[in-house]
Amino acid sequence: MTNSVPEIGQYSDVIFIIGSNTAECHPLIARQVIKAKERGAKLIVADPRLTEMANKADIWLRVPAGYNISLINGLLHIIVKENLYNSDFVQNHAEGFDEVARAVEDYTPAYVEKLTGIPQQDLVEAARFFGRAKNATILYCMGVTQFSYGTGNVVSLSNLAVVTGNMGRPGTGVNPLRGQNNVQGACDMGCLSNVLPGYLAVTDEKNRARFEKEWHVRLPSKPGLRIPEIGDAILNGRVRAAYVFGENPVMSDPDSSHLRHAFEHLDLLVVQDIFLTETARLAHVVLPAACWGEKEGTFTNTERRVQRVRKAVNPPGEARDDWWIFSALAQKMDYGRMNYLHPQEIWDEVRRLVPEKFGGISYDRLEKARGISWPCPAEDHPGTPFLYEGGKFATASGKANLRPVFFDPTRLPEEKVKQFKHALAGKITELPDEEYPFTLTTGRRGYHYHTGTMTRKSWPITQVTPQQLIEINPRDARKLGIEDGDFVKLSTRRGSIAAKAWVTERVPEKTVFTSFHFWEANVNELTINSTDPVACIPEFKVAAAKVEKITPAEFQAILQEKKKKYLVDLEEEVAGQSKSGRREAHV
Amino acid sequence: MVSCSEKGRTERVLTVCPYCGTGCGLYLVVEDGRITGVEPDSLHPVNEGELCIKGYFGYQYIEDDRRLRSPLIKKDGKFTPVSWDEALNFAAARLAKIKQESGPDAFALFASARATNEENYVAQKFARAVMGTNNVDHCARL
Ligand code: SF4
Ligand code: SF4
Numbered sequence: 001m002t003n004s005v006p007e008i009g010q011y012s013d014v015i016f017i018i019g020s021n022t023a024e025c026h027p028l029i030a031r032q033v034i035k036a037k038e039r040g041a042k043l044i045v046a047d048p049r050l051t052e053m054a055n056k057a058d059i060w061l062r063v064p065a066g067y068n069i070s071l072i073n074g075l076l077h078i079i080v081k082e083n084l085y086n087s088d089f090v091q092n093h094a095e096g097f098d099e100v101a102r103a104v105e106d107y108t109p110a111y112v113e114k115l116t117g118i119p120q121q122d123l124v125e126a127a128r129f130f131g132r133a134k135n136a137t138i139l140y141c142m143g144v145t146q147f148s149y150g151t152g153n154v155v156s157l158s159n160l161a162v163v164t165g166n167m168g169r170p171g172t173g174v175n176p177l178r179g180q181n182n183v184q185g186a187c188d189m190g191c192l193s194n195v196l197p198g199y200l201a202v203t204d205e206k207n208r209a210r211f212e213k214e215w216h217v218r219l220p221s222k223p224g225l226r227i228p229e230i231g232d233a234i235l236n237g238r239v240r241a242a243y244v245f246g247e248n249p250v251m252s253d254p255d256s257s258h259l260r261h262a263f264e265h266l267d268l269l270v271v272q273d274i275f276l277t278e279t280a281r282l283a284h285v286v287l288p289a290a291c292w293g294e295k296e297g298t299f300t301n302t303e304r305r306v307q308r309v310r311k312a313v314n315p316p317g318e319a320r321d322d323w324w325i326f327s328a329l330a331q332k333m334d335y336g337r338m339n340y341l342h343p344q345e346i347w348d349e350v351r352r353l354v355p356e357k358f359g360g361i362s363y364d365r366l367e368k369a370r371g372i373s374w375p376c377p378a379e380d381h382p383g384t385p386f387l388y389e390g391g392k393f394a395t396a397s398g399k400a401n402l403r404p405v406f407f408d409p410t411r412l413p414e415e416k417v418k419q420f421k422h423a424l425a426g427k428i429t430e431l432p433d434e435e436y437p438f439t440l441t442t443g444r445r446g447y448h449y450h451t452g453t454m455t456r457k458s459w460p461i462t463q464v465t466p467q468q469l470i471e472i473n474p475r476d477a478r479k480l481g482i483e484d485g486d487f488v489k490l491s492t493r494r495g496s497i498a499a500k501a502w503v504t505e506r507v508p509e510k511t512v513f514t515s516f517h518f519w520e521a522n523v524n525e526l527t528i529n530s531t532d533p534v535a536c537i538p539e540f541k542v543a544a545a546k547v548e549k550i551t552p553a554e555f556q557a558i559l560q561e562k563k564k565k566y567l568v569d570l571e572e573e574v575a576g577q578s579k580s581g582r583r584e585a586h587v
Numbered sequence: 588m589v590s591c592s593e594k595g596r597t598e599r600v601l602t603v604c605p606y607c608g609t610g611c612g613l614y615l616v617v618e619d620g621r622i623t624g625v626e627p628d629s630l631h632p633v634n635e636g637e638l639c640i641k642g643y644f645g646y647q648y649i650e651d652d653r654r655l656r657s658p659l660i661k662k663d664g665k666f667t668p669v670s671w672d673e674a675l676n677f678a679a680a681r682l683a684k685i686k687q688e689s690g691p692d693a694f695a696l697f698a699s700a701r702a703t704n705e706e707n708y709v710a711q712k713f714a715r716a717v718m719g720t721n722n723v724d725h726c727a728r729l
Contacts, residue, residue, distance in 0.1 A: 005609070006632045027639035028609045181605050182707070183700035183725075189707040191698035191725045197708060202721050215716045220691065224714075224721030230695050239695045239722070241685045245710060246699030247725065268681045275653055276666075285678050286666065288655035292605035293615055293622060293646060297703030299603050301610025303633075309703060312600040312615040313622055313649070317656025318671065322699075322706035326713045328671070332679035335717045338709065346705040370612055370631050574666050575653040 002173035003137065004303045004373065004385035009035035011171025014133035016044045016126075018068060018157070020141030023052035026177045026302075029139070042133075044126045046071055048441065049471075049513060050506045059126045065441040065511060066428045067116045069407035072156040074112035075127045077104040079163060084131025086165030093391035094162050096402035099420055103404030131164055135171035155424055156405040167400065168388035177302055185300035188357070188374070189350070193224035198354030214353055216337050234262040245272035245322055246289065250279040250566075257495055257525050272325060276574050281567040289322050290315035297323075297343045298366065300374075303385070306361050307371035432510065436492060436544035438476075439511045468499040471513040472547060477503040480549060487555040489548045490514070495525040498550060498558040512547060601628065605701065606641040609633060613642055622646055682718070691719035698725035 008015065009032040022030040030053065037043055037056070045057035046068070054060045063071045079085050080101045090097045109120035130136050138157050158174045166172035190197035196219075200207035208219045225233055227249070233239040242263070250260050263269055263282045271283040274291040294315040300306045315321075320328075323346060330338040340346050344363045351358045360376040361383070372383035393400045404423040406413040409431060417423040432439055470490055472482065482488060484503040489496050490512065499514065507513050550558075563569070599614040612631030616624040625643055629636035648654075658674030659666040669677075685693050696714040698707050707725075714723040 004632075026607055026609050028611050028634045028637060028642075031637060032633075177608060180700035181603070181608060181610065182702065182704065183608060185704040186698055186700045186702070186707045186725045189704050190711045191707045191723055193721050193724045196715075197711070211715075215712065217716045217719070219715055220719055220721050222721065224692070224723060225695055227697065227724045230697075230722075230724075233695070238693065240689055240693040241682055242695050242697065243714075244697040245706075246701045247697045249697055267685060268678070270678050274648075274655060275651075276655060280655075284661050284681075285674055286655065286659040287674060287678075288657060288659075291649055291654075292701075293602070293649050295703070297705045299605075299610060300704060301603070301633075302608035303610070305610060305633075306704070307603045307610060307612070308601075309605075310600050310602045312598075312602070312617045313620055316654045318658065319654070319656055320671070322702050323709045325675075326706075326709045329675050329679055330713055330717045332675050333683060333717055337716065338712065340709070343703065343705040346708055350704070350708055370628070371610070570666070571653055574655075574659065 001175040001177075001303050002167065002387045003170065003175055004305070005029055005032055007170045007386065008032040008137055008139075009039075011135045011169075012036050012137040013039075013041045013171075014044065014129050014136040015041060015139065016046070016130060016136065016160075017053055017057075017139045018046040018072075020139055020177055021047070021049070021051045021053065022139065022141075022177065023056075025141065029177060029302075033139075042129050044129060048508055048511060059122055059129070061118050061122060061126060062508060063116050063118060064508065065439050066409065067407070069156050069405050069426060070107065070112055070115045071118065071123075072160055073104045073107040073405070073407075074109060074118075074123050075130060076100065076156075076160060076163060077107040077112075078109065078124055078127035079131045079160075080104060082128070082131065084128065085163045089165030089167075089391060090163060093165075093167075093393070094400045094402055095397065096404075096422070097163065099422075100159055100163065100402045100404050103406070103416075103420055103423065130160070133164070133166070135169060136161075136164060136166045137172055138166075138174050139177055140175070141177045155403050158400070159402050159405070162400045162402060165391075167393075168386070168391045170386060173386060175302075181301070182299040184302055184304060185298070185306075188300055188304075193226050197350060198357050200354070210353060214337075214349065217335075231259045231262040234265055240266060241268040241270075242266055243270045243272070244279055244283075246274075248273075248277045248279050250282065251277075272322060274319070276571045278566045281570050287325055288315075288317065288319040289325065290319050294319075295321045295343075298347060301371070304373045305371035305383075306358070306366065306374060308363070308366045430493075430544045432544045436546045437510065438545045438547055440490070440492060440543045440545035441511060441513050442515065468497075468514060469502040470499050470547070471502050471504050471507045473507050473509045473511070474503050474505065475509050476547075477501065480547060482547070482549050487550045487552055489550045489554070489558070490545055491548075492543050492545045496558070497525055497562075498555050501547075512545060599626065604638065604642045604645075606645055611638055611642055613638060615646070622649060686718060692722060694718045694720050695722040696724075698723055700725055 015033050015036060043057045044059045045054045046061040046063045047054050048063060048065045061071060109123050112118060112123055113120050138161055140157060161167050161174045195201055196207055196211055202223055203221055212219055230239060269283045270285045271280040272287040272289050273280050274289050280286050293312050296311050297309050298306050299309055323340060323343060327338045327340050356377050357374045360378045360381045361372045373385050376383040392398050395401060404420045406416045406425040409428045412427050413425050417425050470488055482501050486501050487498060488501045489498045598617045600617060601614055604611045604613055611634035612628030614626040614628060615622050616626060625646055627634060627636050627638045657668040658671055660669050660674060660677055696710060698710045711723045714720055
């Protein structure tokens, strides 16, 4: 996020939420939004589904899955036409305004209504709210990024924020709500194939030299494979060994049957986790890890706030901290620079290597503070709750770069792109057709989390959300003879799953929605592995699908098949082998 | 620093919720070496004394019977509990062999958005410094 969460409750007077089911996925950020509303702030929500947030909105823009760019260009069109942009900010702190203004000329309210079905009045009203706001903030999530043109979506949102001058002050900004507790930290620590810790490109010799000095090795200069590319790399023999820790890619990755199949071809699969996950069941070696509550360290939340996590209890049996396992393995492989005794030593190494971002964030300071947001270069630096103060951006010129973005559902608007400098464009990879007439879109449920490894082991959570449901609009259901609670089979070109139907207005016509929390019906067997060329993020949010009603007997048959496929019985079997030794202290 | 609790004592250990990226502050209530509950941190600027259902109840997996408690090696298609030494020797030998035969880029590491900063740092260091490859990535794209 460019800005911190408490600023929303305190300063924002217009909040634009797009592609984020905030109330279910980030409930305590939603609470700040409600706090702002109680102060009189206006809420605009763009989402194909009638989420709880959409329900609370002053204006709900029911944008069809995949059409964000048309909507945002439409808002920009009105803001430019009605002179609601911040000319001062645009002149002094941005480059490329004229190009963007020209690019959105075609996106009149009438044209956007034709493309998306959003009523013209609503669009105009939303643009006026946003353009006239003192402090407008944009919150977005995977409904913006999980497309083959996710980068285009994000760029068009930052166009909107910069053009209206909503950057570099409290309560403004472009704010991705990061899904997992430490996805921000994993990126910051260099768990990306093109950058070292601190986002230092591996291709730059100076960056490598910094780490080579401390690590005493020569480092590779070629960027590595990205997760969506690994399946193919295994199948064509380039990758022979994989190491997975604390992830369950067999459930969470797009077109997961393909990846599963690839994993079965590995010469070595090491899985380090706290349960025998669907992925671990395929491993050659499984290493038991300590989990949250059993170890010391830090997490970095979506606001870049580094916070201490602490140990409360001992891990079970022989389970060990992940850092201990990697260090021990490194020593077995004769690497001598990873002999750590405590996470604090590791964190101090990070601070030493990337002082410009983390230098001032010591364990000592974290003892007292409720986290510190990086960049924080020195011990007496307070941290940085919001970025780009005074409109100074992290570009060569210090100005924000505005770039035109185009979208056409059916084909890339290439001629358009040619008429502009630095334009971006997107199209939907797989549109509905006669055979697969629905748009399938995916996400999470409020009470569960991702692949369910953790939440499905909590009884209060399992009680309120015990099973997979497939959301379908009542008009579509009627046409297919489906009633609420009937079993349905949902298929795409990549596979099928079966679950109960939830007949609801939450989804628009011709759209179905479901989650990836349940192996019984894992929607990622259906999603498409078509990725964004810049960020390599897969298109989870749109695929063409068909829905059929099935009998309870057919449902049972599919369930048995999945049970075999995910080796479900193995988890209980292995747990049974080693019941003794619960929570013994270890040294 | 608060450490493990001892018998017969109740302690509250300040930490951060392990679920979504909001990063709410909370206390783990520990009795006799076991977690018995969760209390929100009222001084945390983001959650200001509140939590959602995942924060309140999501910790139960820690005590679940199905937790892995021993390293396992698949022998003849069956998982067999082994010592740390055996498991690490097995992995180290195979990794070294594959690296020697097919080069560093025959290895790929999937890091974790659930683990700590320190663990992710050490993981990528393992891939880059020990294995010699930039094939390290995680679910930020997913
Ligand atoms: S899986 Fe996706 S939503 Fe979840 S943390 Fe990773 S990137 Fe975010
Ligand atoms: S309590 Fe809920 S909102 Fe807060 S971090 Fe945990 S899961 Fe997220």
